[in-house]
Amino acid sequence: MNTRGLLEAAEKYLMFVTTKPPIVMERGKGMYLWDTDGHRYLDFVGGWAVTCLGHSHPAMTRALSKQARKLVSASPAFHNRTQIQFAELLLRHTCMDKVFFVSTGAEANEGAIKLARKYGKTHKSGAYEIITALDSFHGRTLATMSATGKPQWKDLFEPKVPGFIHVPLNDLARLETAINDKTVAIMLEPIQGESGVNPVDVGYMSSLRRLCDERGILLILDEIQTGYGRTGRLFGHEHFGVEPDIMTLGKGIGGGFPLAALLAKQRFCVFEKGDQGGTYTGQSLAMAAGLAVLKEILAKKLWEHAARMGEYLIARLREMEKDGKIRDIRGRGLLVAFDIEGKAGEDVVADCLKKRLLLNSPRPATIRLMPPLIIDKKHVDAAITILRSAI
Ligand SMILES: Cc1ncc(COP(=O)(O)O)c(C=O)c1O
Known part of the structure; x- marks a missing residue:
């Protein structure tokens, strides 16, 4: 089937959830x-x-x-x-x-929410509320x-699952007023990825850690986007000098294979028999992918x-900023975003x-860059040349 045929079949058979460009990878x-046209x-x-x-x-x-030749799935x-x-x-x-x-x-985070609620039930008089950040x-x-x-x-999809309170990121006063006897956890991304790369302030993160310790509240870090070397450290929280109580990983952990993980310190591992499970948990093929990816990341210190x-x-983006083409460059490691004039992100x-460069615009005026960690300077230079001609 040629590209046109494939696109027609996609339109006919795939449930619509979002718009996609007319190409087939x-x-x-x-x-x-x-x-499929060889571009x-x-x-x-x-x-x-x-x-x-x-x-x-x-390696993967x-x-x-x-x-796959040895064992795909022995069952959970x-x-x-x-x-x-x-x-x-x-x-x-x-x-x-x-x-x-x-x-x-999402499944890893769902597990983190369940684990926190279970902890609230068994250790905090039934506390179940989780405070999360606006734009998370x-x-x-x-x-x-x-x-x-x-x-x-x-x-x-109303009604939503109850028990979540949203507060503005990096506003400690607002967070403190949201805490009450029902609060079991605070959950956040070290750098908000999907909302356009918004980092947590270092001071805010240490205050959260202190508050959580003082009030017996769990700190859950969603490192699904920031983990696995993406921000220039193996895990995003290393930039802040704090440790979470529960952490979730996804995306890079499988290098493209569907894999994610819920991790916790021993004292918060309160699941009892039957509380959590899933057909594909620990499935051998996914584990092999994960093991190979981690070994490679560690060996190369990616x-x-x-x-x-x-x-x-x-540094290359700063040159564009000096020329007035872009502004507000932000991010760490290879999770980077910048803003452009107007709402031209999609354009x-x-x-x-x-021009054969793949990018993402998570917000109308924002462009986000999240290339593979194996990137070289020549790839950066090629992308900057295309970006300059596009903006
Ligand atoms: C911080 C964060 N958490 C959770 C998710 C959800 O991960 P998934 O799409 O694998 O369910 C994403 C996906 O973009 C994410 O960036």
Whole structure:
């Protein structure tokens, strides 16, 4: 089937959830994707901050095919070797004690919400409220949509799951007034990704940690976008010098394979038999992908590379800022955004697509860059040249 036929079939068979450009992706390698007409695209979307090793990295494809020949899924009823190996390696590099593997970020956050509520029930007289930030993003299940502070979702799929209070980010006074006897946790992203790359202030994060300790409230960090080297450290919270009580990982953890994780310190691991589960938890193929990705990230210290490349990217963007083309450059490592005049984000994305550069505009005036962590200076230079001609 040619591209036109494929697009017609997509229109006919796929449930509409969003608009997509009229191309069909077929192949990926490193920093590039190819469409069905053979056009090559420089990928600064990175599978939505997912493909940390780039596309079809040999370490991942080797591990996946080896594991597929051996065992795909033994069921969640049994332990499997790869899950135990992966859990051990992952926990050795985090400040957490236990992990529960799932397939998507939303599912990991859903688990974090359940774990916090269970803790509230067993240790805090039934406290269940979770304070989250306005403009945050935590996923698309009903509970994670309820936790999300996206104003556009306020009236969507009502009634929402109760028990979530939204406060403005970096406003300690507002947060303190939201805390009451029913509060069990505060949940936030170290850098808000989907709302356009808005970092948490360092002082605000340390105050949250102190408040949580004083009031016996759990600090849940959603590191689904900021974890796994994306911000120039292995985990985003390392920039703040605080440790969360519960942490969720997704996106980069599977390098493109559907994988996410809920992690917690021992004293908050309060699930009892039957409280949590899932058909694909710890599925061997996903575990093999996760293990291969983590080994590669650790071996190459990719977070350090991401920090260096992020500095270079920001320096090149600063040149554009000096020329008055863009403003408000922000972010850390390879999670970077900037604003442009007016509301032309979608137009810039469309123009760059024509010029074979993939970008994302999370807000009308914002462009976000989240390329694979294996990026090189030459890729940054190529993207800047295209961006300059598009803006
Ligand atoms: C911070 C954050 N949390 C949760 C999610 C949801 O992850 P998933 O789409 O894998 O369910 C995302 C996805 O963009 C995210 O950026």
